[in-house]
Structures are given as C-alpha cells and as structure tokens.
Amino acid sequence: MNGYAGKILSVNLTNHTVSELPTRDYTNWGGGHGMGSKLFWDLVDRSRLGTMRAFDPDNVVTIMTSPLSGTLAPGCAARTEVQGIGAQAYPYEWFTRSGFGGRFSAMLKYAGWDGIVLQGASEEPVWIDIRNDTVAIRPCAELSLWGTDIKQCQQIIWKYVMGGADTGNWFGAGSGRTTQLPAVLAIGPAGENLSRAACLIHDAANSSGQGGFGAVWGSKKLKAISVIGTGSIHVYDPRALLQARIEQVRQYGYHYDKPVSKSIPNNFQSPPGQAVVWEIIPFFATRGGKRPAACIGCHSGCRRRYASGIGNEAVCSEAAFYLDAKSRQFIYQATDLLNRYGINSLEAYYALHYCKDLHAQGILGSGKPIDCPLDFSEYGSLSFIRQFLAMIAYGTDGFGGTSDFGQHISQGIVRAAQAWGRLEEDLATGLLPYPYWGYPIHYDPRAQLEWGYGTILGDRDINEHCIYRLKYLGGGAYFGMQRPPITPGQVVDMVTAKMVPFENDPQMLDFSTDNMYSEHIARLVCWHRFYTRYYKQSLLFCDSRWPDFINPYAPHYEGSTGHIEPLLIGAVTGETMSFRDGITIGKKIWNLDNAIWTLQGRHRNIVQFSDYVYSFPFTTIAKDWLGKQNGQWQYISVNGRQLDRQGFEAFKTLFYSLQGWDTTNGWPTRSTLASLGLQDVADELALYNRLGSE
Amino acid sequence: MEKEYFIPKNHLLCISRRDFVKFSGMMVINASILGRRINELGKEEVTWGFLLVDMKKCQGCISCMLACSLVHHGVENPSLSRIQILQNPYGCWPDDLTIAQCRQCVDPACVAACTVGALAPDPQFGNVTRVDQEKCIGCKRCISACPYTPSRPVWNFEDGYSQKCDLCAHAPHWYWDESGGPEGKKACVEVCPLGAITYTKVVPDQTREDSYSVNLRGLQWARLGYPGWDLPLLDRWLAEKDKGGIR
Ligand code: SF4
Ligand code: SF4
Ligand code: SF4
Numbered sequence: 043m044n045g046y047a048g049k050i051l052s053v054n055l056t057n058h059t060v061s062e063l064p065t066r067d068y069t070n071w072g073g074g075h076g077m078g079s080k081l082f083w084d085l086v087d088r089s090r091l092g093t094m095r096a097f098d099p100d101n102v103v104t105i106m107t108s109p110l111s112g113t114l115a116p117g118c119a120a121r122t123e124v125q126g127i128g129a130q131a132y133p134y135e136w137f138t139r140s141g142f143g144g145r146f147s148a149m150l151k152y153a154g155w156d157g158i159v160l161q162g163a164s165e166e167p168v169w170i171d172i173r174n175d176t177v178a179i180r181p182c183a184e185l186s187l188w189g190t191d192i193k194q195c196q197q198i199i200w201k202y203v204m205g206g207a208d209t210g211n212w213f214g215a216g217s218g219r220t221t222q223l224p225a226v227l228a229i230g231p232a233g234e235n236l237s238r239a240a241c242l243i244h245d246a247a248n249s250s251g252q253g254g255f256g257a258v259w260g261s262k263k264l265k266a267i268s269v270i271g272t273g274s275i276h277v278y279d280p281r282a283l284l285q286a287r288i289e290q291v292r293q294y295g296y297h298y299d300k301p302v303s304k305s306i307p308n309n310f311q312s313p314p315g316q317a318v319v320w321e322i323i324p325f326f327a328t329r330g331g332k333r334p335a336a337c338i339g340c341h342s343g344c345r346r347r348y349a350s351g352i353g354n355e356a357v358c359s360e361a362a363f364y365l366d367a368k369s370r371q372f373i374y375q376a377t378d379l380l381n382r383y384g385i386n387s388l389e390a391y392y393a394l395h396y397c398k399d400l401h402a403q404g405i406l407g408s409g410k411p412i413d414c415p416l417d418f419s420e421y422g423s424l425s426f427i428r429q430f431l432a433m434i435a436y437g438t439d440g441f442g443g444t445s446d447f448g449q450h451i452s453q454g455i456v457r458a459a460q461a462w463g464r465l466e467e468d469l470a471t472g473l474l475p476y477p478y479w480g481y482p483i484h485y486d487p488r489a490q491l492e493w494g495y496g497t498i499l500g501d502r503d504i505n506e507h508c509i510y511r512l513k514y515l516g517g518g519a520y521f522g523m524q525r526p527p528i529t530p531g532q533v534v535d536m537v538t539a540k541m542v543p544f545e546n547d548p549q550m551l552d553f554s555t556d557n558m559y560s561e562h563i564a565r566l567v568c569w570h571r572f573y574t575r576y577y578k579q580s581l582l583f584c585d586s587r588w589p590d591f592i593n594p595y596a597p598h599y600e601g602s603t604g605h606i607e608p609l610l611i612g613a614v615t616g617e618t619m620s621f622r623d624g625i626t627i628g629k630k631i632w633n634l635d636n637a638i639w640t641l642q643g644r645h646r647n648i649v650q651f652s653d654y655v656y657s658f659p660f661t662t663i664a665k666d667w668l669g670k671q672n673g674q675w676q677y678i679s680v681n682g683r684q685l686d687r688q689g690f691e692a693f694k695t696l697f698y699s700l701q702g703w704d705t706t707n708g709w710p711t712r713s714t715l716a717s718l719g720l721q722d723v724a725d726e727l728a729l730y731n732r733l734g735s736e
Numbered sequence: 737m738e739k740e741y742f743i744p745k746n747h748l749l750c751i752s753r754r755d756f757v758k759f760s761g762m763m764v765i766n767a768s769i770l771g772r773r774i775n776e777l778g779k780e781e782v783t784w785g786f787l788l789v790d791m792k793k794c795q796g797c798i799s800c801m802l803a804c805s806l807v808h809h810g811v812e813n814p815s816l817s818r819i820q821i822l823q824n825p826y827g828c829w830p831d832d833l834t835i836a837q838c839r840q841c842v843d844p845a846c847v848a849a850c851t852v853g854a855l856a857p858d859p860q861f862g863n864v865t866r867v868d869q870e871k872c873i874g875c876k877r878c879i880s881a882c883p884y885t886p887s888r889p890v891w892n893f894e895d896g897y898s899q900k901c902d903l904c905a906h907a908p909h910w911y912w913d914e915s916g917g918p919e920g921k922k923a924c925v926e927v928c929p930l931g932a933i934t935y936t937k938v939v940p941d942q943t944r945e946d947s948y949s950v951n952l953r954g955l956q957w958a959r960l961g962y963p964g965w966d967l968p969l970l971d972r973w974l975a976e977k978d979k980g981g982i983r
Contacts, residue, residue, distance in 0.1 A: 114802045274805070280807070291929055334795040341799070
C-alpha cells in the first residue's frame with residue numbers, strides 16, 4: 043500500500059492489551075479525520091452516545107496520520123489528527139477534533155502505524171512505548187512520570203527509549219537504527235488533574251489544544267505515547283513526488299531573491315518562522331541568534347528556536363499569551379510555563395483577561411464576591427503568571443494549597459463563570475467573549491462569517507484560515523504592505539472558480555451585510571466544511587500553508603490550489619483522483635460527523651451563538667473584507683453589525699437544505715447518506731429515531 | 737529560484753600540498769592521483785566534491801533526508817538517509833541542531849577499513865567513494881572506522897549492506913534531466929528549501945572539524961530577523977541577557 047503503513051494500532055487501556063486493525067478497511071476515508079470519524083463510529087457504543095461524556099472510559103480517542111505524513115509533500119507531512127468526545131465544549135461535550143504538528147505522525151508511519159485508537163481507561167497511570175512493531179503499555183511508576191511536566195516527561199522517555207545512548211549518535215530501535223529522538227506526545231499536570239484547558243503536547247510546543255484532550259488522556263490515566271520508527275513509507279512514484287515538491291516550492295514558495303512581503307504568517311509563500319508574534323514586532327523580538335524550526339518536510343517552518351532556548355517552537359496565541367508582561371523576557375518564559383504545564387493558550391489568555399476585567403470591576407479578588415488568591419498588583423510579573431497557570435494546571439491556589447477559585451478556573455473559564463453565577467449575564471454582554479459552544483472568540487462571527495457559521499454548525503472553533511487569509515489582500519500584507527496589483531473582483535473570480543462543486547459563484551465571497559444570510563454564504567460554508575474535512579483534516583495539509591489561493595509569485599497571481607493537491611496525493615498513493623473527488627469525500631466525512639452529533643443530541647434549536655453576538659455590534663477600523671458595494675467589488679468595512687436571530691434561522695434552513703438534511707432539526711436524511719454510501723449510518727440513525735425526514 | 741550564497745572566503749581553508757600528503761593514506765593517494773589538482777586560484781581541488789552546510793540556518797525539516805532516501809531507495813525513510821539532521825527541540829541555538837553529512841574525506845578511513853574493496857572510489861563519477869552493495873559483506877567495519885559521530889556510512893538494515901553518500905551518483909529514482917554525482921545535481925542540495933547545503937570541489941581543511949560549516953545566510957536572512965552574521969560572542973551575550981530568570 044503506497045503512502046499508508048497498512049495497519050492501525052488499537053490499544054485497550056482497561057485491560058492493557060493491543061491489537062491491529064487493517065488500514066485497508068478505512069482508506070476510502072483518506073486518512074486523518076475521515077479515518078478517525080469512521081473508527082469512532084465503528085468502535086464507540088453508539089447506544090450510549092446521548093449520555094456519554096468526555097471522561098467516560100468508553101470514550102474512543104483516535105490519533106491519526108495521513109498517507110502524506112512523513113513524505114516530501116510540502117506542508118503536508120507532519121500534522122496529526124486527534125478525535126474523540128472533547129472535554130472543553132460547554133454545555134454539550136461534542137465529538138470533536140484537534141491537531142498538532144512536529145514529528146509524531148511521520149514517526150508513527152515509519153514505525154509502521156497509520157494511527158492509534160485508544161479505548162477504555164487504565165487504573166494506574168501508564169504510558170505507551172512504540173518501537174516499530176513492538177508496543178508496550180508501561181506503568182508510569184517505573185520512571186516516576188506521573189507528576190512531571192511536559193518537558194521533563196519527554197526527556198525521561200527519550201533517555202529510557204534510547205537505552206542511555208548518546209543523543210547525536212545512531213541507536214538501535216527494534217530491528218532498525220536511527221539518530222532521531224523518539225517522538226513523544228504527552229500531557230502535563232493540567233491533563234493529569236483533568237483541567238478542561240489541558241492540551242496534548244509534543245516536542246517543545248506542538249499542541250493539540252482545542253477540545254481538552256489533555257484532560258481526556260488524564261481521565262484514561264494515559265501520560266504519554268512515545269514512538270520511534272525506522273521503517274520505510276512506500277511511495278508510488280518517487281520521481282513524480284520529487285518533481286512536484288521541487289517545482290511547487292520553487293514556483294510558489296517564498297523567493298529569497300525576490301521577497302514580496304516578509305511578514306505573512308500564514309501562507310504557502312510565507313518566509314520561515316513568521317508565526318511568532320513577539321518576533322515579528324521588532325520591539326518584542328528576542329535578541330541573539332535564532333533559527334526557523336520546521337515540522338517534518340515543511341518547506342517553510344513557522345516556528346523558531348532561540349539562543350536562550352526559551353520560547354522554542356511556540357507560535358501564534360501561545361507565543362502572544364502574556365503580551366501584557368512587564369518585561370519582554372516574561373512573555374516567552376510564560377509561554378514555556380504554559381507548554382510545560384500543558385495548558386491551552388487561547389483558553390488561558392481569555393481566562394486571564396476575564397479575571398482581570400472582573401477584578402477591575404471589584405468583583406474578583408481577595409475578599410471580593412469571587413474570592414481569588416491572585417494579587418493583581420503583581421499583574422505582568424512572572425510570579426503572577428506562574429501562580430495563575432499553576433492554578434489552572436493543579437486546581438489549587440497555585441502553591442499546592444486548596445482553593446475553590448483554583449478548582450473553578452481549572453475547569454475552564456466558562457464552567458468557572460457558571461460556578462460564580464455569572465455565565466448567563468457575561469455571555470449576554472460579551473464580557474466573556476465565548477460566542478460558540480463554550481470556546482473563546484477567535485475571529486468574530488459577526489464579521490468573519492464562514493468562521494462563525496462553520497463553528498456553530500460544527501463542534502469547535504474551526505481554526506481554519508483558508509478564507510480569513512484573503513483579508514491580508516485587503517490589508518495589503520501579501521504585497522509588502524501595498525494594495526495588491528489585482529483587483530478584489532479578480533480575487534473573487536480566481537478563488538470561487540476553485541470552489542467545486544459550487545464553482546463560479548462570486549457572491550460566495552461577498553461579506554457585505556446584505557449578503558450575510560444568503561444561499562451564497564451557505565455554499566461558502568459548505569465548501570469550506572468539505573475542503574477542510576478532507577484536505578486539511580484527513581490528508582493533513584497544514585492550515586498554516588494551505589490552501590494556496592492567491593500567490594504573488596504565480597503567473598497572474600493564481601495559486602496552486604486545485605491542481606497540486608491531487609498531484610501530491612497521486613504521486614504518493616498512486617490513486618488517480620480529482621480535486622472535486624476530495625471535496626466529495628470531505629462531504630461524506632462531514633455527514634458522518636453530523637450523524638455522530640445527532641446521536642449525541644444535536645438539534646437545530648440548540649445551534650445558537652451566545653446572546654451578545656445578536657445584541658451588540660462588532661466594531662473594527664479595518665476595511666479588508668471582500669464585498670460588493672454599489673455593484674462594485676471592494677475591500678469593505680463590516681463595522682457596527684451584529685447577527686440577527688431571524689436572519690440566522692433563515693441561514694440555517696438554507697444551509698441544511700444545501701446539505702440535504704432535514705431543515706426542521708438539522709439531522710441527516712437517508713437519501714443524502716445513501717448518496718454518499720452511508721446507508722448503514724442511516725439505518726443506525728433510524729434505530730434511535732434520529733433520521734431526518736426527506 | 738536563484739539562491740544567493742554568501743560564503744566568506746576564509747571558510748574554505750585549504751590545506752597545503754605537504755599537509756595533504758601527511759593526512760593521506762594509501763587509498764587516497766590512489767584516488768588523489770586521479771582526483772586532485774590545484775586550481776587557477778591556487779586552491780586544492782578534487783574531481784569529486786564536498787557538501788558544505790550552514791547549521792545556523794537549517795530549520796530541521798529533514799527534507800534533505802527524505803530526498804536522499806527517496807532518490808536512492810524510492811521510499812521515505814530517515815534511517816536510510818546518507819545525511820542526518822540531529823536536533824533537540826529544547827536546545828539552544830546554534831547547538832540545538834547538527835547536520836551530519838559525509839565529509840568525502842580526502843583520506844577516508846571508511847575506504848581504508850573495507851577489506852573487500854566494496855567501499856571504493858568510483859572512477860566513473862570523479863572518484864567519489866561509494867559502497868558497491870553487491871560486494872559489501874555487511875561487516876560494518878566502515879561504520880566503525882568513520883571518525884565522525886554519528887558515523888556517516890549508514891547501515892541499511894532493510895537490505896543488509898552499508899551505504900554512504902555518493903553525491904547522488906547512483907540514485908535510481910532520480911527525476912532531473914541532469915544526472916547526479918560530482919558534476920550533477922545532489923538531491924539534498926536541490927530540495928533544501930532554505931539553501932542550507934551547498935557544494936564545492938575545493939578541499940576543506942581536513943584537519944578541522946568545523947571546516948565544512950559555512951555561512952549561507954547573508955542579507956536576506958538578516959532581513960527576516962535571523963542573524964546573517966557570524967559573531968558567536970555577541971550571540972552568546974545577547975542570549976544570556978534574554979534568558980532572564982528561568983530555564
Ligand atoms: S564515511 Fe566517514 S570516513 Fe568515509 S568519507 Fe565519509 S566522513 Fe570520511
Ligand atoms: S548528496 Fe545525495 S547521497 Fe549525498 S547526502 Fe545528499 S542526497 Fe544523499
Ligand atoms: S532540508 Fe535544509 S533546512 Fe531542512 S533539515 Fe535539511 S539542511 Fe536543514
């Protein structure tokens with residue numbers, strides 16, 4: 043089997059047994075998310091989905107790779123997809139997903155596994171030691187792993203697996219040899235203590251954050267998975283892969299000799315290491331030497347490693363989590379603490395600011411209605427943030443003492459606000475900016491329509507920048523802070539031409555207020571759900587590098603998306619497929635996900651944003667959304683608008699009918715499922731009276 | 737894409753003719769009879785060549801390793817790559833990462849160690865030393881003999897023979913029109929997205945460990961916020977200042 047390792051590792055944590063599942067049974071789901079959803083569907087007790095919560099031992103967690111993992115396909119070789127019932131969402135603990143980069147997925151493939159399925163829960167803390175075909179479930183007690191932070195845990199495991207061999211030399215791993223460190227995915231104290239803000243982290247800062255899977259592992263008493271692999275991934279056409287790789291990177295990647303813009307963090311053509319917020323603002327930049335740090339196979343790594351070794355590999359919100367710090371050094375020291383405790387950065391950021399706001403209002407603090415042991419006069423110091431993060435990780439006062447406040451914030455700030463009796467009010471005013479499913483705001487649903495709709499019609503903050511990134515054109519960041527040499531109308535035509543099967547409907551990218559509940563936007567959301575479910579989350583094209591829509595180095599600025607994805611997949615697997623075929627598989631995966639949510643209790647009535655989204659306008663000074671005004675395509679402002687409840691209800695109806703689902707409840711219908719080859723799923727929904735009417 | 741390489745002249749130190757003879761063993765003298773000359777600039781050159789690397793620039797993507805195993809074996813497997821990137825995600829730049837490429841020694845201990853002549857200069861390709869897998873008896877003597885860590889000859893445990901960097905002379909899964917080898921392209925050089933590997937025929941100082949490390953960064957690199965310079969004392973001082981309280 044080209045591209046695939048051929049087998050999936052199934053681990054039963056309750057009775058400490060392992061077995062194999064043949065990958066062949068799942069290849070028509072692509073890889074990653076598709077395979078993970080199907081495995082979850084097959085293995086979970088579906089009769090219990092309505093009541094099963096994240097910490098239920100029967101929760102099934104999948105950790106999946108793609109056929110491109112560990113290959114030269116640029117920006118496609120390193121993501122790992124994690125799925126299961128998540129602990130973070132509120133009030134419904136949806137079946138959800140998360141992902142991370144680094145070396146883990148490639149190493150798992152070299153070890154001969156396309157993924158891992160975790161079932162059950164161990165009584166004693168354990169870790170899983172994978173060395174090629176040899177898999178052992180080992181007690182944490184042997185190495186005193188339980189209680190370690192993420193860095194300590196990985197260092198202990200590296201040493202153990204390498205058998206004391208020097209780093210920097212060959213060492214034996216099963217029948218093979220390698221010079222590479224074992225790839226370890228671990229939880230820190232936050233996961234062990236079931237904090238719903240807990241991540242899984244690999245290497246210095248590759249975090250699987252959203253979903254609270256760190257806590258799910260904690261509930262299964264699973265501290266870490268270590269994998270070392272020395273086997274080969276077979277490639278269908280090595281020459282074609284090499285050619286596609288080199289030509290793609292040379293044509294569409296950053297041109298060092300002809301740089302267009304050096305500060306785009308999030309594109310195929312981005313220069314390396316630009317997703318570190320403190321680094322691209324000169325005032326915050328670390329001094330001294332540094333390098334970009336890439337995931338396996340990436341043509342332009344987004345992270346950095348520093349001469350101080352502090353803040354290594356952190357990007358985006360984890361890097362910017364404590365920008366309020368009193369000293370520049372504290373910013374990245376706080377980032378390291380976050381990653382060592384294993385805490386979700388966006389959740390920590392919003393929790394911190396919410397607490398600060400409540401303190402400013404005199405509601406939260408020592409002896410205040412919300413009694414809190416933090417000394418806010420120390421806000422901005424390292425000791426303050428250390429205590430705050432320790433509270434989240436341990437559920438204590440930050441120093442090992444008991445604290446109701448610590449208990450509350452370790453459950454995530456939404457549940458803390460509920461415990462303080464503030465949730466309803468603060469979601470109504472937006473003081474707690476959590477617009478959907480208990481997840482913090484990312485890009486505002488009143489402005490960035492596909493983001494908000496995609497999230498509320500799904501399970502989590504989507505964190506997919508495919509469409510959002512077009513704003514950089516309006517802001518000028520693509521072309522060295524100049525307005526691009528193509529018109530907004532040309533951008534719209536170029537991008538929508540690729541949005542099969544809804545191609546050539548320019549109104550799909552019209553973000554103006556008149557268009558925000560239209561069928562065109564419903565098509566955009568459908569396309570985006572299908573594209574990301576297959577290409578980003580199953581074939582694991584990295585969100586930071588794909589899709590390549592508009593590219594300043596390409597002829598006529600037309601990026602490579604549409605033709606390059608099938609080329610890379612075909613070179614590795616030998617499958618002949620079109621871009622459209624991938625979108626169709628994405629639709630199938632999205633339908634299976636909706637079937638799972640439906641069994642969990644999803645109904646259109648509960649698909650609602652928090653109240654503030656409907657009551658308060660979004661404010662911005664930016665004018666960089668694509669939109670049609672007075673018949674002309676322009677970059678427009680969306681300042682001052684809010685969502686309208688009726689408008690959103692009408693939008694849901696359009697969306698469900700485009701999906702071929704029952705518009706009264708949002709449940710999948712038999713005909714739609716059957717058209718995707720999912721008759722068995724329809725039968726199962728019928729069994730539980732959850733099949734939508736035609 | 738054209739890449740600008742900035743190679744300070746003093747990085748390519750050449751050894752004198754006398755030193756060369758001093759550090760050369762039998763096998764190399766044989767090779768060097770065919771493969772050595774003094775160029776117009778008075779530098780020692782060979783008919784094969786040397787990969788030079790910039791370990792301060794490399795992003796650790798191991799694309800070079802994936803390219804090496806792909807062109808030689810048609811598979812992706814870092815363990816079969818003849819160039820190895822070793823790194824520690826928690827390490828301090830520049831010591832967090834090492835590029836271990838074969839040095840194509842002018843006095844190769846690996847060649848001297850091979851008792852069956854399987855590891856030998858290949859006259860077809862400018863005398864680059866390579867392992868003839870048909871002749872290799874799998875004794876691993878070359879692996880032990882290579883004075884560098886990790887050893888540059890790589891044990892191919894899948895097929896049971898030793899292999900080493902042949903400058904891509906024998907790469908069956910090649911796609912370029914031009915062949916590999918000393919006069920052709922090298923997959924790792926071509927694939928490296930940062931231009932952190934380059935190639936020369938001028939002999940690097942065989943007596944120094946660091947003579948294969950060069951500065952390939954230059955002005956563009958500095959513009960992206962990375963050090964384009966080589967000022968280790970300044971770097972260390974700035975790093976210490978940035979460490980602040982904790983590690
Ligand atoms: S394998 Fe070792 S001894 Fe042989 S040429 Fe390469 S570096 Fe020199
Ligand atoms: S020159 Fe060729 S054989 Fe040598 S390390 Fe590079 S890719 Fe491998
Ligand atoms: S391809 Fe280049 S940047 Fe990537 S690991 Fe190899 S030498 Fe470093």
